[in-house]
Amino acid sequence: MDIFLQLLINSLIAGATYALVAIGFSLIYSTCRFIPFAHGGVLVFAAYALYFLFSILNLNFGLSVILAVIFAVFLGWLLNVAVYKQLRKRKASSAILLIASFALLVLLESFILLLFGAGAKTFDFIKVAKGLEFFGAIITPLQVFIIIFSIFLLWLLFFFMKKTKIGKAMRAVADNRDAAEIVGISSEKIYMWSFVIGSAIAGVAAVLIGLDRNLEPTMGTSLMIKGFTGAIIGGIGSVPGAILGSFLLGLVENFGIWFLPSGYKDAVAFLILFVFLLFKPQGILGIKKNC
Amino acid sequence: MLILLGIYFILAISLQLAVGFAGLLNLGHIAFYAIGAYASALLALAGWPWWLCFLLAGVVAMIFGFLLSLPTNKLKGDYLALATLGFSFVVYVVALNWKGLTNGSLGLPGIPKPIFFGFIFSDNFNFLLLTFFVAFISYFIIRKITSSPFGKALEATRDDELATRILGKSTFKIKSIALMLSAFFAGLAGSLYAHYITFIDPSSFTLTQLIPIITIIIIGGLASLKGTIIATIILVLLPESLSFVGFPSSIVGPARQIIYSLILLWILIYKPRGFYGKVELE
Numbered sequence: 001m002d003i004f005l006q007l008l009i010n011s012l013i014a015g016a017t018y019a020l021v022a023i024g025f026s027l028i029y030s031t032c033r034f035i036p037f038a039h040g041g042v043l044v045f046a047a048y049a050l051y052f053l054f055s056i057l058n059l060n061f062g063l064s065v066i067l068a069v070i071f072a073v074f075l076g077w078l079l080n081v082a083v084y085k086q087l088r089k090r091k092a093s094s095a096i097l098l099i100a101s102f103a104l105l106v107l108l109e110s111f112i113l114l115l116f117g118a119g120a121k122t123f124d125f126i127k128v129a130k131g132l133e134f135f136g137a138i139i140t141p142l143q144v145f146i147i148i149f150s151i152f153l154l155w156l157l158f159f160f161m162k163k164t165k166i167g168k169a170m171r172a173v174a175d176n177r178d179a180a181e182i183v184g185i186s187s188e189k190i191y192m193w194s195f196v197i198g199s200a201i202a203g204v205a206a207v208l209i210g211l212d213r214n215l216e217p218t219m220g221t222s223l224m225i226k227g228f229t230g231a232i233i234g235g236i237g238s239v240p241g242a243i244l245g246s247f248l249l250g251l252v253e254n255f256g257i258w259f260l261p262s263g264y265k266d267a268v269a270f271l272i273l274f275v276f277l278l279f280k281p282q283g284i285l286g287i288k289k290n291c
Numbered sequence: 292m293l294i295l296l297g298i299y300f301i302l303a304i305s306l307q308l309a310v311g312f313a314g315l316l317n318l319g320h321i322a323f324y325a326i327g328a329y330a331s332a333l334l335a336l337a338g339w340p341w342w343l344c345f346l347l348a349g350v351v352a353m354i355f356g357f358l359l360s361l362p363t364n365k366l367k368g369d370y371l372a373l374a375t376l377g378f379s380f381v382v383y384v385v386a387l388n389w390k391g392l393t394n395g396s397l398g399l400p401g402i403p404k405p406i407f408f409g410f411i412f413s414d415n416f417n418f419l420l421l422t423f424f425v426a427f428i429s430y431f432i433i434r435k436i437t438s439s440p441f442g443k444a445l446e447a448t449r450d451d452e453l454a455t456r457i458l459g460k461s462t463f464k465i466k467s468i469a470l471m472l473s474a475f476f477a478g479l480a481g482s483l484y485a486h487y488i489t490f491i492d493p494s495s496f497t498l499t500q501l502i503p504i505i506t507i508i509i510i511g512g513l514a515s516l517k518g519t520i521i522a523t524i525i526l527v528l529l530p531e532s533l534s535f536v537g538f539p540s541s542i543v544g545p546a547r548q549i550i551y552s553l554i555l556l557w558i559l560i561y562k563p564r565g566f567y568g569k570v571e572l573e
Binding site for chain 2: 034035083086087090092093094095096098099100102103104106107109110111113114117118221225228232261263264266267270271273274277278281
């Protein structure tokens with residue numbers, strides 16, 4: 001029973017972090033209609049920016065966090081303007097955009113590798129606190145914070161998408177770009193907003209993940225894989241779907257350890273992705289589109 | 292270095308067959324390369340003759356190509372890219388974790404140099420001749436394939452799958468064969484690599500390895516064999532100048548990836564069809 005509870009808590013923590021990545025990914029994918037691999041690159045850059053500001057420049061932690069998130073937003077915006085917008089201008093297909101974003105992911109990760117080396121980095125901000133006993137399972141206060149904060153952020157985003165003007169316009173573009181343009185919504189502006197908001201969430205995710213584990217240059221790729229797996233399982237373009245998919249992924253991954261050696265944890269994500277792509281490409285909550 | 296050029300050329304030209312001619316956006320090409328390398332290394336370490344290991348490396352990769360083509364046949368564009376990427380990742384994780392077979396991250400050392408009827412390809416020059424010979428044969432076969440009626444059917448499938456089906460061609464079969472052939476040559480390239488370096492570990496087969504090959508086929512131009520040759524030469528030799536200048540390898544590795552990805556981005560934005568390309572990715 002203890003193991004069960006521990007695995008459940010681990011699943012929740014994993015699910016919460018995956019959800020943050022998946023949301024940003026899903027937001028960009030639903031409006032811009034291509035797979036933004038580079039989202040993982042933005043995440044890893046934000047995490048290392050925090051490391052640089054806090055651990056090397058010794059800035060105040062709060063300030064470092066804010067600057068890191070601003071940096072993520074700026075980077076997301078820059079990628080959109082400098083690369084994706086140019087490609088859209090000449091009406092490139094989504095496959096071209098996909099390869100471009102893959103190139104950007106490798107570019108960003110290589111820069112990190114060049115600047116900081118391959119070794120793992122830690123923040124040492126919060127001393128590894130003694131885990132709280134929770135019906136026999138162990139969870140650190142930070143991990144409780146991660147779960148609560150991500151739920152809060154996801155709720156905020158949900159509210160933003162439903163109630164605000166920009167949120168509504170984003171959903172309109174995601175649904176039908178041409179119709180949205182006809183009623184006067186500038187799709188370029190909406191793409192820009194998707195990148196800004198998606199990257200901001202990636203920045204926050206980077207901070208939370210960076211506090212919980214070590215930083216490595218390749219973390220962007222692995223988190224990106226988890227993120228888009230979560231988004232696709234749940235139904236691409238649907239915010240609740242991405243959350244559901246991410247928690248589901250967290251559960252399957254962690255409970256998979258019961259049957260498989262832990263090294264295979266990463267492969268599990270892809271096996272699920274594979275199954276969904278084959279049998280239910282629209283995901284659990286997604287709407288069927290031509291794919 | 293020239294040996295690597297030959298190996299990259301076989302990889303690029305086989306990917307060209309899948310992506311350029313058949314229009315299958317396959318991001319799992321490195322997996323076939325890895326499968327070929329491991330198959331050949333394991334068989335050779337078990338004492339099988341080199342030429343058999345070499346051919347079986349291609350055949351094993353081809354079988355995996357067939358298996359991958361079964362479920363992914365209906366997928367297109369983005370979804371195919373994700374599924375093949377997933378395949379590549381699963382192969383990598385298995386190579387890393389199935390310690391009984393692959394020795395995990397420690398890798399397989401001591402892979403013997405090729406011996407063919409008593410002749411040992413031990414020094415680099417002989418191996419270079421062997422690589423170029425294989426590269427030339429691969430080029431020749433792939434050129435034959437693409438200019439044959441089957442090649443036309445491939446391009447027809449890429450351009451308009453429905454129309455090809457109406458003409459009575461089984462696009463399922465066509466796409467499946469294209470992926471199998473592509474995997475076969477990637478497996479051969481993997482075998483050459485394993486016997487050249489004599490040591491393989493999973494880190495040689497990560498996703499980032501895909502960037503140079505994709506860059507090559509896009510710069511050369513999709514569905515252009517001539518472009519692939521020229522692009523391979525330029526792209527393999529260009530970053531080598533970095534090592535000549537004398538940067539340490541911890542800088543050369545990432546710097547090479549940065550150069551490749553920048554070139555790739557530049558070409559996608561300004562010259563999307565590459566130098567000799569006939570089509571664009573869809």
